[in-house]
Amino acid sequence: GSSNACEKTSFAFLRQELPVRLSNIMKEINLLPDRVLRTPSVQLVQSWYVQSLLDIMEFLDRDPEDQATLGQFTDSLVTIRNRHNDVVPTMAQGVIEYKEAYGDDPVSNQNIQYFLDRFYLSRISIRMLINQHTLLFDGSTNPAHPKHIGSIDPHCNVANVVRDAYNMAKLLCDKYYMASPDLEIEEVNATNSQQPVSIVYVPSHLYHMLFELFKNAMRAPVESHESSPRLPPIKVMVALGQEDLSIRMSDRGMGVPLRKIERLFSYMYSTAPTPQMGTGGTPLVG
Template identity: 65%
Template sequence: IGSTNGCERTSFAFLRQELPVRFANILREIELLPDKLLSTPSVKLVKSWYIQSLMELVEFHQKSPDDQKVLSEFIDTLIRVRNRHHDVVPTMAQGVIEYKDMFKVDPVTNQNIQYFLDRFYMSRISTRMLMNQHTLLFDDKSRSGHPRHIGSIDPCCDVVEVVNDAFQSSKMLCDQYYLTSPELKLNQVNGKLPGEPINIVYVPSHLFHMLFELFKNSMRATVEFQENSPSLSPVEVTVVLGQEDLAIKISDRGGGVPVRKIEQLFSYMYSTAPRPRMDDGRQTPLALSTESVEKLPVFNKSASKHYQATSEADDWCIPSKGPKQTAAL
């Protein structure tokens, strides 16, 4: 639904069916979490947000799409739901931290939480994308200021421009925190025409967010690892356009990651960054083809089994927990 078929009634009819289904699916999976995790104040709060939003959206199931007042009320509800869920990610993360602090996390529980959060955050991205698209297209107060954009989508997204914007935002944060920051070394390969920027159909805000998180990690590692060096090595970025995909490679001289920790890097229960203060939202800690098919989590018997699976005994030895510290003489 966009430039050629931007019908508000059609979008309304689709979303009043689709959004409740997605909210209901994820609520069923929340119920499968360990009882002790479900009992944390933060997870209880997240669950209450989803229940309230589901009930508000279901109210539109029998309403007519031909009534302009209904369409306006639906937009107001979408904005209210979106605002209510603004802090879902840090609140759910706080719930996991509360659980981790109170109870020992065994491998099975860790595996279940990992499975759930992958699906939970993917579902959240999908619902926010749908709500944002509808409001940006059909709400006069929310319309995008860029005439080229179709809702939140840029049909000619300049990848290098977004890379530079994300790097400069991270650099400013790094300068504030460390009083120094590395420079950017950027190279783009396989542009459609020599000297012309690489453009793709994409959501610039999503690309910016991913790059911003990666640059923060890269800069923090570089500054801390090279704190005694006379100058900092640059963060190198290579943007490559393939026949079907676009790849962005970010590399740095920040010390790397020990092999024994590689498997932990994509675990929600692991972080090398200092724990953020939940009471201060103003400071961000320095610490994430032509046609596509949306991949979505669906609640069913197969999903339920993932929360009931037991972990078999590991048949590999446990690597050392780190280099031994030798006392100075």
């Protein structure tokens, strides 16, 4: 049927597209400073990409009309996705290893910053392609999200994702500090004031962004108000306009000095102590 034709089309596209994307980012990894490339963590990440490229290349000459081939391809994509689950913390550990061994070098830091921006964007795109194929063609429907198109929610309720991300960050904060700020959400829907804000989006992407922001928004207020009887709440505004969605998160964590503003988006900088790898839990910062 049509679904089988779509699977063949997706197979034909991905077996050509994924090797290109994997090869491009592998080429960029090789352009990193030698001292970064020599760290055990970066070498491990490199080995994952090499193996995944080899796995995909096995399907370049396979017959898309063969149903067994399509099934094997989907299984291979699941294996690749799982292999790369820990790429982000492992690459971050590589940066930490480099920094501990060689200290701060402005030129190398700039190169690493440029690379990591492109590396993580590439990873998002590759995982998005893999997830769409595996979720659509593995032969089952996700019972928790039957209306999702792969990983895309045509009616993603933004406030619900905000609450989910807050609740997970709150669990972490309570674990580390035995306290956490409350959440206050305000929704502004300029397209329909009677309806909650919903958009076509990938909920897992939105959740991840919000979860990281909530972790930051919780740590600073807890540490700066440790002698207060009650922590100030985190206020989130979700505003949907005619063209775009904006989410503003406000905490009372005493802010950041103006001289440090430019460093906030650097992978090499953090206002918190370096989290320890291999402790078995998600760090509240990192």
